Amino acid sequence: MKHISLMGATGSIGTQTLDIIKEHPSEFKLVAMSVGKNLELTRKIIRDLKPELVSVSEKSAANDLKAEFPHISFTYGEEGLTEVAVYHRADILVNAVSGSIGLTPTLNAIREKKTIAIANKETLVTAGHLVMEEAKRNQVSLLPVDSEHSAIFQALQGEKEKNIERLILTASGGSFRDRTREELESVTIEDALNHPNWSMGAKITIDSATMMNKGLEVIEAHWLFSMAYDRIDVLLHKESIIHSMIEFHDSSIIAQLGTPDMRVPIQYALTYPDRLKLPSAKRLNLAEIGKLHFSMMDLDRFRCLKFAYEAGKAGGTMPTVLNAANEAAVAAFLDGKASFLQIEDLIERALSNHNNISNPGLLEIQEVDLETRKYVNSVL
Numbered sequence: 001m002k003h004i005s006l007m008g009a010t011g012s013i014g015t016q017t018l019d020i021i022k023e024h025p026s027e028f029k030l031v032a033m034s035v036g037k038n039l040e041l042t043r044k045i046i047r048d049l050k051p052e053l054v055s056v057s058e059k060s061a062a063n064d065l066k067a068e069f070p071h072i073s074f075t076y077g078e079e080g081l082t083e084v085a086v087y088h089r090a091d092i093l094v095n096a097v098s099g100s101i102g103l104t105p106t107l108n109a110i111r112e113k114k115t116i117a118i119a120n121k122e123t124l125v126t127a128g129h130l131v132m133e134e135a136k137r138n139q140v141s142l143l144p145v146d147s148e149h150s151a152i153f154q155a156l157q158g159e160k161e162k163n164i165e166r167l168i169l170t171a172s173g174g175s176f177r178d179r180t181r182e183e184l185e186s187v188t189i190e191d192a193l194n195h196p197n198w199s200m201g202a203k204i205t206i207d208s209a210t211m212m213n214k215g216l217e218v219i220e221a222h223w224l225f226s227m228a229y230d231r232i233d234v235l236l237h238k239e240s241i242i243h244s245m246i247e248f249h250d251s252s253i254i255a256q257l258g259t260p261d262m263r264v265p266i267q268y269a270l271t272y273p274d275r276l277k278l279p280s281a282k283r284l285n286l287a288e289i290g291k292l293h294f295s296m297m298d299l300d301r302f303r304c305l306k307f308a309y310e311a312g313k314a315g316g317t318m319p320t321v322l323n324a325a326n327e328a329a330v331a332a333f334l335d336g337k338a339s340f341l342q343i344e345d346l347i348e349r350a351l352s353n354h355n356n357i358s359n360p361g362l363l364e365i366q367e368v369d370l371e372t373r374k375y376v377n378s379v380l
């Protein structure tokens with residue numbers, strides 16, 4: 001029986017993690033979870049799975065819930081996230097919160113030697129060097145949940161990292177893959193939220209439409225697999241059936257395939273190095289699909305991907321700025337305060353406004369993150 005603490009339990013990855021826990025009650029037990037503001041779903045999860053510790057965003061919500069569920073411990077705010085991350089009865093932390101708010105709890109969980117199943121890519125983008133150093137120092141495993149990184153991790157089993165020629169991340173192209181840049185001038189929030197293959201949270205769905213999601217994933221792959229940026233390629237593959245590939249020195253390519261279903265990589269991270277059945281997953285029928293499509297990525301069409309390669313290669317605090325500017329710009333778009341194309345303009349301005357700091361510590365990262373958000377909001 002593995003005991004799980006889950007950050008972001010009410011979100012897309014969070015609820016699918018709960019599905020896996022419910023599907024295998026003799027394998028997994030939810031002991032702690034964090035949520036944000038969705039209290040209705042929180043109440044339902046508490047009734048279904050009876051976690052011992054729950055963190056919510058607001059103090060008043062924690063007090064209300066305590067009155068309803070007196071046998072459960074409640075906490076709140078950013079400290080609450082860390083309390084969930086380091087909960088003493090948990091073996092594995094599933095980090096499925098959205099945004100760089102996941103960084104401090106992740107570092108604390110690593111120090112407490114928790115195995116981390118990481119979906120929260122912003123944490124690795126904003127401070128990948130700190131997370132990887134801390135994981136190495138504490139001999140803690142970071143198990144990828146993001147579908148592309150899980151695919152690479154699965155394809156790597158039994159192989160040696162030294163034999164990798166390059167990583168090939170696949171990209172669906174997102175909601176606007178068939179539109180010209182001119183057509184992007186008038187797109188709406190609803191259009192952008194309509195991802196062709198995946199049902200995900202709002203922020204990552206917008207990232208997928210701007211191609212920033214793939215940019216964040218390139219940086220995530222750099223850290224998870226210690227791979228130089230010029231050996232990480234992105235390939236447009238609109239069906240999202242091949243989740244990513246590794247090309248080895250001898251020219252052989254190993255890919256991982258499956259229907260687009262995040263429960264598969266989530267479950268793999270929870271069962272690694274073993275596997276369990278997942279009867280509710282739709283099996284891949286390639287004969288039914290018939291054809292798969294691939295094309296080169298156009299970095300002028302998808303400027304956010306170019307910014308991410310540049311920020312990743314520059315290192316220091318540039319990826320922190322990239323991530324924070326993107327979080328602020330996407331929030332403004334979802335709030336109706338910025339247009340779709342303004343997202344990339346705001347990120348470009350924040351990057352060129354920043355004086356890079358090399359090898360930043362946690363305090364410098366946090367300061368740059370905050371300053372960048374303020375800068376984007378002041379430009380808006």
Ligand SMILES: NC(=O)C1=CN([C@@H]2O[C@H](COP(=O)(O)OP(=O)(O)OC[C@H]3O[C@@H](n4cnc5c(N)ncnc54)[C@H](OP(=O)(O)O)[C@@H]3O)[C@@H](O)[C@H]2O)C=CC1
Nearest residue numbers: 008009010011012013036037038097098119120121200201
């Ligand atoms: N969805 C997917 O298929 C994939 C997601 N990912 C990554 O996984 C992470 C989660 O994505 P996804 O599940 O889609 O996101 P969602 O927006 O669906 O869920 C986010 C979760 O985090 C909580 N949350 C948000 N902000 C805060 C905050 N300030 N304090 C505390 N809790 C907060 C939300 O709580 P509440 O709703 O209660 O307010 C919710 O539980 C992201 O980093 C994303 O990039 C990676 C691959 C695939």
Ligand SMILES: CC(=O)[C@@H](O)[C@H](O)COP(=O)(O)O
Nearest residue numbers: 146147171172173174208213
């Ligand atoms: C499911 C998942 O891992 C997402 O990150 C997905 O990759 C989004 O798809 P695209 O960014 O390729 O559109």
Ligand SMILES: [Mn+2]
Nearest residue numbers: 146147148217
């Ligand atoms: Mn992904």
